[in-house]
Amino acid sequence: MNIIITGASKGLGKSIAEIFAADKQGHSFFICARNSNELENTAKELQGRFPRTSMHAIACDVADRQSVNGFVKQVLQITDRIDVLVNNAGIFYPGSVHNEAEGTLEKMIEVNLYGAYHLTRLLLPYMMKVKSGHIFNICSIASLAAYENGGAYSISKFALYGFSKNLREEMKPYNIKVTHVLPGAAYTDSWSGSNIDTARIMEAADVAKMIYAAAHLSPQACVEEIIIRPQLGDL
């Protein structure tokens, strides 16, 4: 399979890459993040651990249209067959609507919504032509309800969920599956320094396992939504 994962240098994105990379048959991965050193290191690590894979690390800022265009151009130089697209890249600045810094909403919408929207739109024609593929949009439980310090992040994730739901309806006749992934807290770099008890929240691999399972159903089945929370509930 040809698998594109945004924001895959660490965290959930890397975990999702790892679980697919462990497949015996080997896949081609196109992974992106802004920090090219970290991205290269991740690609080298995964390539070493899973020699059957082919890792293409392409630095890209999903909030930047030119950068997204360049990313897609590089993918298309290698293949125009996209089997799995995971729109995972995202940022989280805690805050509240009434007091978060000016521009917080814009920044978060640019990465968390526009990134997925524009990348997907560039790739859809190739997927629609062959009537196949599976798109996972990494939303959040912050897409479902307001919560303390959610602010602009929660707004951007509600919007991403709206995008994903519309896409699901549109893509039915094209045989393209769309899955909205709504995780609660899962331990990644975004939690480092927070003093969180790692046993209280999920592992990144928990989310990756659900995505992997959803990608392996019969062609006629589509998991529309994955809601996954820590056993003790949200923090």
Ligand SMILES: NC(=O)c1ccc[n+]([C@@H]2O[C@H](COP(=O)([O-])OP(=O)(O)OC[C@H]3O[C@@H](n4cnc5c(N)ncnc54)[C@H](OP(=O)(O)O)[C@@H]3O)[C@@H](O)[C@H]2O)c1
């Ligand atoms: N962890 C959780 O508890 C949790 C819960 C619900 C939803 N989520 C969602 O899951 C996704 C991944 O979160 P995470 O916790 O794994 O975060 P993370 O550990 O901070 O990793 C984020 C990844 O995205 C990349 N990235 C950030 N901004 C980017 C941009 N503009 N363009 C391209 N890549 C970018 C980062 O690399 P660079 O910084 O080098 O670009 C990194 O590879 C996010 O959408 C997040 O909202 C996470």
